[in-house]
Amino acid sequence: MYKVLVSDPISDMGIQLLYDASDVTVDKKPGLSEDELVDIIGEYDALLVRSQTRVTERIMEAGKKLKVVGRAGVGVDNIDLPAATKRGIIVINAPDGNTITTCEHTFAMMMAVARHIPQAYAKTVNGVWDRKSFLGVELRNKVLGVLGMGRIGSEVAARAKAFGMSIHAYDPFLTEERAEKLGVKLGTVNEIVANADFITVHTPLTPETRHMISRPQFEIMKKGMRIVNCARGGIIDELALMEAVDQGIVAGAAFDVFEEEPPRPDHPFLKHPQIIVTPHLGASTVEAQENVAIDVSEQVLLILRGQAFKNAVNMPPVPADVLNKLQPYFDLGEKLGHFLAQLTIGAVREIHVNYSGELADVDTNPLTRYVVRGVLSHHLGGDVVNVVNSMHLAKERDVQVVVSKTAATKGFTNLITLTLKSNKEERLLAGTLLNGYGARFVQLDQYPVDISPEGNLLIISHNDKPGIIGRVGTLLGSNEVNIATMQVGRKIVGGAAIMVLTVDKQPAKIVVEELAKLPEIITVKEITL
Numbered sequence: 212m213y214k215v216l217v218s219d220p221i222s223d224m225g226i227q228l229l230y231d232a233s234d235v236t237v238d239k240k241p242g243l244s245e246d247e248l249v250d251i252i253g254e255y256d257a258l259l260v261r262s263q264t265r266v267t268e269r270i271m272e273a274g275k276k277l278k279v280v281g282r283a284g285v286g287v288d289n290i291d292l293p294a295a296t297k298r299g300i301i302v303i304n305a306p307d308g309n310t311i312t313t314c315e316h317t318f319a320m321m322m323a324v325a326r327h328i329p330q331a332y333a334k335t336v337n338g339v340w341d342r343k344s345f346l347g348v349e350l351r352n353k354v355l356g357v358l359g360m361g362r363i364g365s366e367v368a369a370r371a372k373a374f375g376m377s378i379h380a381y382d383p384f385l386t387e388e389r390a391e392k393l394g395v396k397l398g399t400v401n402e403i404v405a406n407a408d409f410i411t412v413h414t415p416l417t418p419e420t421r422h423m424i425s426r427p428q429f430e431i432m433k434k435g436m437r438i439v440n441c442a443r444g445g446i447i448d449e450l451a452l453m454e455a456v457d458q459g460i461v462a463g464a465a466f467d468v469f470e471e472e473p474p475r476p477d478h479p480f481l482k483h484p485q486i487i488v489t490p491h492l493g494a495s496t497v498e499a500q501e502n503v504a505i506d507v508s509e510q511v512l513l514i515l516r517g518q519a520f521k522n523a524v525n526m527p528p529v530p531a532d533v534l535n536k537l538q539p540y541f542d543l544g545e546k547l548g549h550f551l552a553q554l555t556i557g558a559v560r561e562i563h564v565n566y567s568g569e570l571a572d573v574d575t576n577p578l579t580r581y582v583v584r585g586v587l588s589h590h591l592g593g594d595v596v597n598v599v600n601s602m603h604l605a606k607e608r609d610v611q612v613v614v615s616k617t618a619a620t621k622g623f624t625n626l627i628t629l630t631l632k633s634n635k636e637e638r639l640l641a642g643t644l645l646n647g648y649g650a651r652f653v654q655l656d657q658y659p660v661d662i663s664p665e666g667n668l669l670i671i672s673h674n675d676k677p678g679i680i681g682r683v684g685t686l687l688g689s690n691e692v693n694i695a696t697m698q699v700g701r702k703i704v705g706g707a708a709i710m711v712l713t714v715d716k717q718p719a720k721i722v723v724e725e726l727a728k729l730p731e732i733i734t735v736k737e738i739t740l
């Protein structure tokens with residue numbers, strides 16, 4: 212039974228999937244302190260959060276069973292990603308579910324600041340009928356500067372056009388071509404801030420975006436402009452903004468997010484007549500909360516059950532078309548690694564993976580993570596190594612991972628050839644996906660083989676002499692070990708050879724020792740896949 216802890220307020224409708232799963236129990240405990248979380252996290256397999264819970268290294272260290280942290284929302288700045296990656300904890304988010312909601316909140320803020328709605332409301336409900344103090348401005352014919360043209364920024368730009376605004380935008384990934392397609396004018400940050408009547412930011416908070424709007428930018432702005440931050444506190448320098456408001460450069464500002472959340476009661480924004488604020492409500496709609504909760508719940512279930520999942524935040528993203536091509540190979544890749552690691556004597560120093568045939572043209576990095584996972588999990592344990600931390604763990608242990616590609620295959624449409632170099636020996640195993648027949652290992656060291664990669668296997672290296680096969684069969688049979696399949700590979704008659712047996716159950720240790728003592732047998736190795 213998997214245990215899931217929900218430590219922030221997350222939509223019940225959205226996590227219904229988890230409540231309904233027969234292999235999952237859910238505990239809802241919002242508002243716990245770090246210490247309280249450290250005390251209880253050890254019993255949980257998954258943690259679901261929004262932006263309040265700070266998922267620190269201490270919490271992850273205490274989360275010995277923790278496999279996944281699910282963020283029901285976009286920003287993961289409250290989660291220590293390097294600490295998660297190091298421990299193989301998968302971090303996932305729900306990047307799409309909040310987009311429209313946050314875009315609409317940005318508009319609500321932009322219009323509220325243009326028309327002084329919160330200030331006018333406050334006076335009206337206090338019995339003051341003041342129609343003189345709140346002269347607003349139209350959005351029509353104004354320049355809107357959008358910094359960050361990702362999911363939310365692009366939706367804001369699309370809606371701003373309907374208001375008759377002209378949009379000037381900057382994003383490091385925005386090309387002239389795409390800008391033209393979106394109907395926005397591409398500019399540098401300084402060009403945009405100098406021309407805009409309204410500015411809205413939609414970037415993540417990174418060292419580069421921190422204070423991207425600060426004193427030098429306010430100094431070149433049009434007098435009387437208005438500015439909105441519904442992204443992350445700190446993208447706009449709060450102190451520099453206060454100065455700019457007081458100097459009359461900024462006529463109004465609308466902030467949903469703050470450098471410190473919640474802001475201290477004496478934060479200057481909270482009392483300023485030209486600044487309007489909301490308490491990080493960008494994502495707070497019924498629809499968005501359901502969407503993001505459904506999205507993370509689905510991913511968490513897949514991860515807990517060991518099934519293929521969409522992108523993790525702490526793993527490079529895999530485009531859907533690449534994922535579709537690679538997914539069928541993940542199991543084969545991992546089994547190649549797991550098989551050869553069991554066979555190889557000594558400490559593995561180098562993992563060499565060659566992809567050929569149709570795999571030569573695909574970005575195989577995600578598949579390499581599975582191969583490396585297969586290799587490392589033999590010594591480190593399947594619970595410790597996963598596709599998020601496999602490359603990290605290899606690097607940490609000075610195991611070199613080398614990938615090569617060749618177009619030609621030895622008659623197969625696809626081939627993965629894994630070579631493990633240890634301090635004692637070098638072993639090779641190649642596998643393919645055969646159309647209609649599934650995965651097969653087709654070469655072991657220098658021998659052609661045809662092995663279905665599953666179950667219990669015995670790998671016997673021996674000298675090719677008459678009578679050996681019979682003796683092996685007799686010894687196993689007399690010990691109640693049934694042979695399902697048998698393969699013998701050799702390069703030359705009478706030379707070194709290999710025997711690969713699939714057996715219905717793993718033979719007892721003593722039987723394996725007896726096998727190794729038979730004449731002409733060199734080594735016997737048991738492998739389980």
Ligand SMILES: NC(=O)C1=CN([C@@H]2O[C@H](COP(=O)(O)OP(=O)(O)OC[C@H]3O[C@@H](n4cnc5c(N)ncnc54)[C@H](O)[C@@H]3O)[C@@H](O)[C@H]2O)C=CC1
Nearest residue numbers: 285286313359360361362363382413414415441442493494
């Ligand atoms: N107020 C709230 O409740 C919510 C806030 N957010 C925040 O909104 C922000 C945007 O979210 P999405 O659009 O979903 O993210 P996104 O990842 O789709 O877009 C972010 C964009 O910022 C761009 N960017 C990065 N560095 C930049 C720079 N130096 N200058 C200009 N652009 C830069 C990226 O290239 C990317 O296109 C995030 O910070 C997210 O955490 C998201 C949802 C709700």
Ligand SMILES: O=C(O)C(=O)COP(=O)(O)O
Nearest residue numbers: 261262263284285286494
């Ligand atoms: O999704 C995001 O990045 C947000 O900022 C929303 O945060 P929340 O889930 O409302 O705490």
